[in-house]
Structures are given as structure tokens and as C-alpha cells.
Amino acid sequence: DDLSRVARFWGTERLAQTPGLMAVELFEAIARGDVKAVWIMGTNPAVSLPDSHAVCQALAACPLVMVSEVMRDTDTSRFAHIRFPALGWGEKEGTVTNSERRISRQRAFLPAPGEAKPDWWIIARIAQRLGHGAAFAWDHPHAIFTEHAALTAFENHGERQLNLAALTQLTRAQWDGLTPWQWPVNREVFTRAHRVPVNPQTHGATPNLLYPFTLNSGRMRDQWHTMTRTGYVPRLMQHRDEPTVEISPQDAARLGMQDGQLARISAQRGLMVVRARINDGQRPGELFVPMHWNSCFSRQGKVNALVEGRCDPHSGQPESKQTAVRLMPWQPAWQGELYSREELTLPTYVHWWRKAAKGVSRLTLAGDKPLLEWLLAHCAGQGWQLQIAQTGERSSLLAWHQGALMLGFWQDVALPGLAHTFIEAAFHAAPVALAERHALLNGQDPGERSDPGRIICSCFSVGENAIREAIAGGCDSAAALGAKLRCGTNCGSCVPELKAMLSVRV
Structure with missing residues (x-):
């Protein structure tokens, strides 16, 4: 019923009747040759997907790879036959819906650089070249929004909670001045929502004699996704400027590994080289590595080169957070x-x-x-x-x-x-x-200015040496450090690290 309703709204008989391929499945299909053209927008699968070497091999063999990007050089765009310069967040006009179902106008605060265009514009022009101009005849994001609103209201007699009928007739001026608007308007309808209990399964990364550690990957506070933009900002690289592996003191002692020493992490699919950081909060037998580094910022720093493409059968979400690995210290010449x-x-x-x-x-x-x-x-x-x-x-x-x-x-x-x-x-x-x-x-400064040490507070470039000196001088809380050095008084993301440094003062 849902498919036929959309077909009636669009006036077409050619509508996909089955779900499309999920991300990991898509690149497996590209590798088999079943998919011969792919258009990648606003994502970097050569870094972000598991088994990234296999993803890169699939892209290298694909007859046509198109990439819409805001950055000239990314791991994925290096495989592109056609590149489209896209707009960044602050250059776009449109609407966004947040997690509480509130629609807000998004207004550009920067001009479009060079030949960059919004995604909808690029899609519409390609559709026109392929003979589908009538179906993609948008001239402004307002036209796209009102089409979307009309689809939510089409043959909707209260069965579907998303109903934007009140917004289908907005003029461009009204759309431009749209104030935040939350759906559903009929709150009684929404009371039918209910929770669904689930039975979680354990992860599939089982350590063994060859790969005895469980590797967990995740985010770092100053980076975003695969660093295609944040990696070029010096201030955001002050806190952690290279990929590291967090290891417990017990495991470090057993392996004879020192803090700051280089190490090799290997799994069945790949290898990465990182610098070790001994962390009292890391559980023995487990390692932590940031997910952000890529082939533009390191030779072998991609954690997803190690991760197997094991996916949830319902959502298709890959199990990117746990991988069985081996860790060995490396002392280069x-x-x-x-x-x-x-x-x-x-x-x-x-x-x-x-x-x-x-x-x-x-x-x-x-x-x-x-x-x-x-x-x-x-x-x-x-x-x-x-x-x-x-x-x-x-x-x-x-x-x-x-x-x-x-x-x-x-x-x-x-x-x-x-x-x-x-x-x-x-x-x-x-x-x-x-x-x-x-x-x-x-390599030394003749002015002999003091070394701030590793930067803890990126907002005000406060280093660990200055913080330790302030602690030794009597600062006994994060608030006291903030009053003296300003660290932790802006975004607050360094406060947990300040508290950790205070806790080892004794």
C-alpha cells in the first residue's frame, strides 16, 4: 500500500519494490561487479566502513565512481572518475528536523565558494541530462520542501503521524521566514508510541591465542568523523595530533611497552601503526584506538583496516567497535x-x-x-x-x-x-x-620560551606543563585551574582530563 501510494503521488509505475543495498552490502556488490556505478555524497566509506582495504579495492575496480565532496582530497575522492564540488553546512539553505521532530529553517551564513553547488542542484542537473527533467524540475529548496510536505499529506487520513499538510502551501517568502515547527500537531496520535524490548547479542570479536586483545574504536573530543576537515585545523590537532592506542599498565608491562612508544596492531585483514599511551582507566585485555585517521593523515592509521564487515541483520549497521587484534611494540631505527x-x-x-x-x-x-x-x-x-x-x-x-x-x-x-x-x-x-x-x-628556540607540553585545553592552548605547575602551586580543583589558566572555562571538554590530572596529584 505504501509503495503504490508513493507511485500515485509521483505519477509513475517504475518504483523500486525491494529495499536497496545497505552500505557494506553495496561495496560487496561493487567488488563482485554487480554494481558498476556508484555516487557517494558527503561520506568517506574508504575510511569509515569496515574492512577498508576491501572497500578501496572495490572502488578501484568500479567502472564509474562519482563523489560529491566539500574537500578536494579524501580517501574516497582519490578513486573518483567524476567529482562534484558540494556545499558545506554553513553554505546550505534548507530545513533540518531534530530528534524531537522539530523542523527548523537552516540559513546559509557563508557564500558558496568557487563552483560549489548544493546537492539538490547537482542531482537535478544530472536527472535532466538523463531525461528525467520533469520529475526533478526544482529551482529552489522551497520547491523540494513543499513536495515533501505534500507527500506526507497525500491520502493521509490520520493513519500516518507525519503529516505536514499545514506546510504544503507555503510561499517562498513564508518558507524563508519559517519558525521552528514540531510535528505531530495532533499530540493524541503520538501517545500510541511504545517501546520494543530487545535481547542484545554479544559481539562476534572473540580473542584467541593469535589475536588476544579486544580492540574498541571510537571518537576523540576534538575530531569529527574521518578528519576530512577538522584534520587541517591546527587548534583541533593540539590535543592529539596522531593516532594512539590506549593500553592498560598491566598489559604494557607484560609486553615491555613504554608510554609514547610506537606499536603495531594487526588483525586478519590489516595492520596499523600507532603510538602507545598507557592509561590507568583502560581494562586489561582491551585496547582503544580513535576512528578518525585516514590515508591523507597517516600511512597506516586506519582502524577500519582491521575491522571485519560483520553486520546487524536488521539495520545493516556494521560491528565497528570490537575487533580481535594482536599488539606488538615497534622500535624503529x-x-x-x-x-x-x-x-x-x-x-x-x-x-x-x-x-x-x-x-x-x-x-x-x-x-x-x-x-x-x-x-x-x-x-x-x-x-x-x-x-x-x-x-x-x-x-x-x-x-x-x-x-x-x-x-x-x-x-x-x-x-x-x-x-x-x-x-x-x-x-x-x-x-x-x-x-x-x-x-x-x-631544533631549539634561542628565546628559550617555556614548553607548554601536550595541549589539554584546545580553546585557550593550555598545556599539561602549565597545568601541573598550577596544581603544584595549590590549585586543587578544575574550577581553580580555570580561574588561574582559563582551561575548562569555555567548551568544557577538557574538564574530565583536568580532574584526572588532579586525581594523581596525591
């Missing part, structure tokens, strides 16, 4: 930091993690094969003037061109501690004084 004015395509034997920096490319690197000779050859090929220093296992390289710093590289057995703000500023300074050049070669 060297670790380093690389700054350059232009993006470099490094040799495949180098592990790298991209860090957000203003106007310059910054990579944290590690490897077992040396990179310095490759960098020297690259700089010599550009005709740049070189400045080199080596003390024991520590090496550094600066490359200059007409007084401008073009590249800087610092390496040691362990990750060298550097004055990153000073180094970043040197790429924007001209000319750089001779004394500062020598300081840059050492």
Missing part, C-alpha cells in the same frame, strides 16, 4: 620530524603521520631504512643550499633557497623534542638571521 613548503611523496618504506601546521607541511616520521640520503638528493635536485649537522645518532638538515627556508628535517633514535612554534615561524620569516639558522638546525 629512527624517528623524526619533517617540515617542507611543498608536499613530498616519500619512499614507501617510511611511516608518516601528517600534522596540521599553518602554511607548511609537517610530518612525523619513523622507519628502519635511512631517509636522510633520499632527502639530500631531493634538495640537491632543487638546487637548494644545505645546512647539515650530526651528533651521534641525531641528524638534522635545513634547505634554503634565496634566503627562504624550504625544508627542515630532524631525526634521532627516539622522536626528537623540537620547538615546533619556532620552526613553523621560520618558514614565514624572511630573512632568517644567522644565529637563528644555527638554532633551527638544533
Whole structure:
């Protein structure tokens, strides 16, 4: 009945009679060759779906991949044959409905950049090219909204709670001035809602002798989904700027793993390389890894490369949160930091993690094969003037061109501690004084400004060293720290970490 009603409303006999493929099923069908064209809008399945290597292989073999995106470079858009520049959230006009069924007007607060267009506009133009212009003859989001409202009211005699009949005749001016509007209007109808009891099943990730840990993936406070936008914002990368694995002290001791050490996590489907963080709150036998990192920000940092595509049979939701894995410490021959004015395509034997920096490319690197000779050859090929220093296992390289710093590289057995703000500023300074050049070669700030340490409060760039100093000076609560340093007084997301630091003061 529902299908025939929609067909009557649209005046068509060609209406899909069965459910379409869910996300994981879709990419399995692409891999089999059953689906030969896919249009991906506003999502990044090459990172977000489980068994991401298989998803990438499917996209690479698909005859036609179209991607609508707001960012030029994402893991998924690298497979696209056709790219459509879409609008971001603040550039769109339309309506949104929140979880309490309240419809609100969404108004753009930024102009459309370049050739970017809203999704509805792109869809309508493609439909017209395919001969369906009459069915997609929208000229404004107002026309789409009133069509949607009319469909909810069509042959609706009170059986369906969603009924926007009162909004079907809105003029464009009335739609533009629409105030928040909640459905259903008839509240008595909604009292028929009831809860459905469910019997939850245990997850399917069973640890064994080969893969003894249960890996849980999830969000971090300053990142959003797959970092396609937030990963380029330096402030949002201050708190955690590379993928990590949280491990209990008991498991770390058993594996001989130190805090800050690199580690390899492997499963049947893939491998990722992360930095270990020993966490007293982590349960033994379990690990936690953030879900956000991708191939644009790390060489092997995608957690979904490890996750099996096991799905709920009803919703199709993949079981992305639990995976049986193996964890092993990795001590590379060297670790380093690389700054350059232009993006470099490094040799495949180098592990790298991209860090957000203003106007310059910054990579944290590690490897077992040396990179310095490759960098020297690259700089010599550009005709740049070189400045080199080596003390024991520590090496550094600066490359200059007409007084401008073009590249800087610092390496040691362990990750060298550097004055990153000073180094970043040197790429924007001209000319750089001779004394500062020598300081840059050492990676240290001649002004000897205090190191804030790892940033805890991203809103006000308050580091852990300043917080520990304030705690030692008598601050005994998050409120006291906020009064002294401002940390935790804006968005509040760092307050739990402040309380954790206070709890270990004793």
C-alpha cells in the first residue's frame, strides 16, 4: 500500500519494490561487479566502513565512481572518475528536523565558494541530462520542501503521524521566514508510541591465542568523523595530533611497552601503526584506538583496516567497535620530524603521520631504512643550499633557497623534542638571521620560551606543563585551574582530563 501510494503521488509505475543495498552490502556488490556505478555524497566509506582495504579495492575496480565532496582530497575522492564540488553546512539553505521532530529553517551564513553547488542542484542537473527533467524540475529548496510536505499529506487520513499538510502551501517568502515547527500537531496520535524490548547479542570479536586483545574504536573530543576537515585545523590537532592506542599498565608491562612508544596492531585483514599511551582507566585485555585517521593523515592509521564487515541483520549497521587484534611494540631505527613548503611523496618504506601546521607541511616520521640520503638528493635536485649537522645518532638538515627556508628535517633514535612554534615561524620569516639558522638546525628556540607540553585545553592552548605547575602551586580543583589558566572555562571538554590530572596529584 505504501509503495503504490508513493507511485500515485509521483505519477509513475517504475518504483523500486525491494529495499536497496545497505552500505557494506553495496561495496560487496561493487567488488563482485554487480554494481558498476556508484555516487557517494558527503561520506568517506574508504575510511569509515569496515574492512577498508576491501572497500578501496572495490572502488578501484568500479567502472564509474562519482563523489560529491566539500574537500578536494579524501580517501574516497582519490578513486573518483567524476567529482562534484558540494556545499558545506554553513553554505546550505534548507530545513533540518531534530530528534524531537522539530523542523527548523537552516540559513546559509557563508557564500558558496568557487563552483560549489548544493546537492539538490547537482542531482537535478544530472536527472535532466538523463531525461528525467520533469520529475526533478526544482529551482529552489522551497520547491523540494513543499513536495515533501505534500507527500506526507497525500491520502493521509490520520493513519500516518507525519503529516505536514499545514506546510504544503507555503510561499517562498513564508518558507524563508519559517519558525521552528514540531510535528505531530495532533499530540493524541503520538501517545500510541511504545517501546520494543530487545535481547542484545554479544559481539562476534572473540580473542584467541593469535589475536588476544579486544580492540574498541571510537571518537576523540576534538575530531569529527574521518578528519576530512577538522584534520587541517591546527587548534583541533593540539590535543592529539596522531593516532594512539590506549593500553592498560598491566598489559604494557607484560609486553615491555613504554608510554609514547610506537606499536603495531594487526588483525586478519590489516595492520596499523600507532603510538602507545598507557592509561590507568583502560581494562586489561582491551585496547582503544580513535576512528578518525585516514590515508591523507597517516600511512597506516586506519582502524577500519582491521575491522571485519560483520553486520546487524536488521539495520545493516556494521560491528565497528570490537575487533580481535594482536599488539606488538615497534622500535624503529629512527624517528623524526619533517617540515617542507611543498608536499613530498616519500619512499614507501617510511611511516608518516601528517600534522596540521599553518602554511607548511609537517610530518612525523619513523622507519628502519635511512631517509636522510633520499632527502639530500631531493634538495640537491632543487638546487637548494644545505645546512647539515650530526651528533651521534641525531641528524638534522635545513634547505634554503634565496634566503627562504624550504625544508627542515630532524631525526634521532627516539622522536626528537623540537620547538615546533619556532620552526613553523621560520618558514614565514624572511630573512632568517644567522644565529637563528644555527638554532633551527638544533631544533631549539634561542628565546628559550617555556614548553607548554601536550595541549589539554584546545580553546585557550593550555598545556599539561602549565597545568601541573598550577596544581603544584595549590590549585586543587578544575574550577581553580580555570580561574588561574582559563582551561575548562569555555567548551568544557577538557574538564574530565583536568580532574584526572588532579586525581594523581596525591
